[in-house]
Amino acid sequence: MGKDRKIDMVILGLLSHEDLTGYDIKKQIDEAIGFFWKGSFGSIYPALSDMEKNGFIKKLPDKNSSGREKIKYRITKQGKEVLADWLKDEQASNDLKYETLLKLYFGGAEKKEVSIHNIELFEKQIKSDLQILKFYQSNLEKVLDNKEHVHYYLTVTFGIDTYEAYLKWCSKAKKLLNEKC
Amino acid sequence: MGKDRKIDMVILGLLSHEDLTGYDIKKQIDEAIGFFWKGSFGSIYPALSDMEKNGFIKKLPDKNSSGREKIKYRITKQGKEVLADWLKDEQASNDLKYETLLKLYFGGAEKKEVSIHNIELFEKQIKSDLQILKFYQSNLEKVLDNKEHVHYYLTVTFGIDTYEAYLKWCSKAKKLLNEKC
DNA sequence: TTAGTATATATCAAAACGATATATCAAATT
DNA sequence: AATTTGATATATCGTTTTGATATATACTAA
Numbered sequence: 213m214g215k216d217r218k219i220d221m222v223i224l225g226l227l228s229h230e231d232l233t234g235y236d237i238k239k240q241i242d243e244a245i246g247f248f249w250k251g252s253f254g255s256i257y258p259a260l261s262d263m264e265k266n267g268f269i270k271k272l273p274d275k276n277s278s279g280r281e282k283i284k285y286r287i288t289k290q291g292k293e294v295l296a297d298w299l300k301d302e303q304a305s306n307d308l309k310y311e312t313l314l315k316l317y318f319g320g321a322e323k324k325e326v327s328i329h330n331i332e333l334f335e336k337q338i339k340s341d342l343q344i345l346k347f348y349q350s351n352l353e354k355v356l357d358n359k360e361h362v363h364y365y366l367t368v369t370f371g372i373d374t375y376e377a378y379l380k381w382c383s384k385a386k387k388l389l390n391e392k393c
Numbered sequence: 394m395g396k397d398r399k400i401d402m403v404i405l406g407l408l409s410h411e412d413l414t415g416y417d418i419k420k421q422i423d424e425a426i427g428f429f430w431k432g433s434f435g436s437i438y439p440a441l442s443d444m445e446k447n448g449f450i451k452k453l454p455d456k457n458s459s460g461r462e463k464i465k466y467r468i469t470k471q472g473k474e475v476l477a478d479w480l481k482d483e484q485a486s487n488d489l490k491y492e493t494l495l496k497l498y499f500g501g502a503e504k505k506e507v508s509i510h511n512i513e514l515f516e517k518q519i520k521s522d523l524q525i526l527k528f529y530q531s532n533l534e535k536v537l538d539n540k541e542h543v544h545y546y547l548t549v550t551f552g553i554d555t556y557e558a559y560l561k562w563c564s565k566a567k568k569l570l571n572e573k574c
Numbered sequence: 575t576t577a578g579t580a581t582a583t584a585t586c587a588a589a590a591c592g593a594t595a596t597a598t599c600a601a602a603t604t
Numbered sequence: 605a606a607t608t609t610g611a612t613a614t615a616t617c618g619t620t621t622t623g624a625t626a627t628a629t630a631c632t633a634a
């Protein structure tokens with residue numbers, strides 16, 4: 213029955229613990245799960261509209277009586293079932309698209325400085341993102357008695373562990389390029 | 394000028410050291426760069442057709458006189474310029490979509506066994522992929538005098554380093570779920 | 575021989591991206 | 605007081621990409 217659109221699961225997941233507008237959803241995707249997931253307005257708004265028709269979520273009457281339009285959504289019982297089914301489904305696709313690695317893979321014909329520079333740009337970005345992740349981690353460490361927080365904490369440590377591995381690799385990679393090329 | 398389609402760069406990169414058919418390109422994407430990039434036939438064939446019209450690649454006359462259709466492509470001088478421009482362009486987007494982490498992030502409402510099982514499925518896949526990467530690494534280690542092989546080697550070590558970090562995280566994550574949930 | 579797998583091209587609906595348009599609101603600047 | 609900037613908020617559109625399917629030949633192993 214379910215069309216298995218990934219953005220639907222992201223939205224249902226976020227709505228499962230808080231009522232949110234489309235804009236809120238975009239912010240949470242960028243901030244809370246941005247280091248392992250991406251989502252754009254162009255997929256969020258159509259998904260909200262479709263899921264509302266399917267009864268997985270419902271619109272909440274706007275209390276901001278002002279002319280300003282603002283639509284908060286709440287997950288329904290049916291929506292919670294869809295989310296639970298997806299969580300229990302063994303299927304999971306983990307897709308990465310690393311343009312930095314693509315450029316490195318194809319960079320053998322260029323001067324080594326080009327590849328080294330591309331690695332340094334990557335390194336800079338990762339260092340900056342790592343700071344944010346460590347900040348999240350320090351906040352979550354204090355509230356590990358809460359089950360949901362344990363789950364958030366685990367995704368953050370995934371980010372930190374992999375980003376630290378990236379940084380070590382960046383040093384090794386630059387060194388090897390300088391030695392061998 | 395250039396529409397900056399990522400699949401175009403992948404194809405040009407692969408064609409820059411070998412003439413290939415669309416099918417060959419798909420195989421190389423899956424095998425050589427599959428651990429950090431994905432690409433489907435549905436994007437490859439249209440891209441080949443467009444780039445041939447734009448003069449970035451050209452069709453090679455089929456020598457397999459049989460009725461069987463088979464089109465090999467070769468990169469042109471113009472295509473090499475497009476590839477070089479992209480390599481020197483600082484812009485690079487590194488996008489990941491980890492459904493496993495998504496399920497973990499939203500898994501706080503389910504029983505811990507669901508999350509642990511999802512981690513174990515991920516762990517199994519990573520262990521299997523890691524074997525393949527280590528095989529690639531051992532082959533590339535012997536030919537590091539070649540500049541292009543150094544570049545291939547670096548992407549493979551990236552995969553190995555990050556996959557090993559993933560595995561360490563899997564153990565930690567399962568342990569924490571058992572302790573705290 | 576025949577079933578299954580690999581090779582090979584191509585297309586299509588659906589999903590997602592990325593950019594843009596529109597508009598309100600709050601805060602900072604002039 | 606007026607203006608500009610940046611954040612909030614919804615929505616749409618062309619393009620890209622996915623994932624599935626269709627079609628057909630070649631090779632290989634039971």
